């Protein structure tokens with residue numbers, strides 16, 4: 001966008017241009033934007049970041065908050081919230097992670113999200129439809145348990161002896177290959193040729209041995225994300241339980257850390 005525009009002119013122009021980037025009619029979408037920086041080598045223009053979501057997705061979340069007795073003040077996008085908390089986790093690295101190319105891999109129930117970052121800026125993102133539900137499903141298929149019991153058994157670790165070899169190991173291998181593939185895509189679509197660390201987040205991060213398998217497949221050092229590692233804990237928090245939950249609380253932690261203009 002041209003630099004130095006009045007706020008409402010800019011808003012008008014962004015909304016006009018946004019439709020070409022958003023695959024839905026604009027009246028079905030909530031939209032916000034932010035001027036990020038001047039265009040390199042062109043002081044006449046600024047780069048603008050657009051965040052957009054289907055209105056129904058926003059309304060679902062506002063309704064969920066309301067049902068919990070909370071009022072929604074702000075809506076953020078998962079990768080940005082994760083990035084805010086990620087900056088805290090950099091303290092886990094020597095030198096605070098400066099000049100290190102870090103792949104943040106969030107492995108949830110259904111989606112694996114990869115965000116490659118350098119000095120606080122995202123270089124590359126990619127989502128893959130793969131997550132912990134696959135492991136639950138496999139337990140369900142192999143051991144004649146309901147899906148609900150499979151989920152509980154997976155977290156409790158009380159499964160037949162052949163679970164590790166026949167189910168867990170192949171799942172971890174497949175996951176590591178997915179991570180490796182994503183990193184290959186990062187290399188082929190950017191100028192970068194090295195990743196220095198893989199940070200693992202999301203509920204699957206605590207699967208025993210997963211970090212080691214990813215490290216050996218990719219030949220990159222791995223670290224399980226803990227956004228609370230440098231925080232003081234209330235006496236009401238059980239540290240062992242928090243450590244298990246910490247990697248899946250990255251986004252919640254990022255939301256809690258961000259600021260906003262009260263209105």
Ligand SMILES: Nc1ncnc2c1ncn2[C@@H]1O[C@H](COP(=O)(O)OP(=O)(O)OP(=O)(O)O)[C@@H](O)[C@H]1O
Nearest residue numbers: 107108109110111131132133154155202203204248
């Ligand atoms: N202790 C554990 N051992 C194994 N798997 C676990 C453990 N705790 C959570 N998980 C798995 O992590 C997944 C949930 O992770 P997370 O909370 O990050 O997902 P989500 O953000 O809700 O899902 P998505 O990002 O895919 O939409 C589930 O598949 C769950 O079974």
Ligand SMILES: [Mg+2]
Nearest residue numbers: 106108109202
């Ligand atoms: Mg998630």
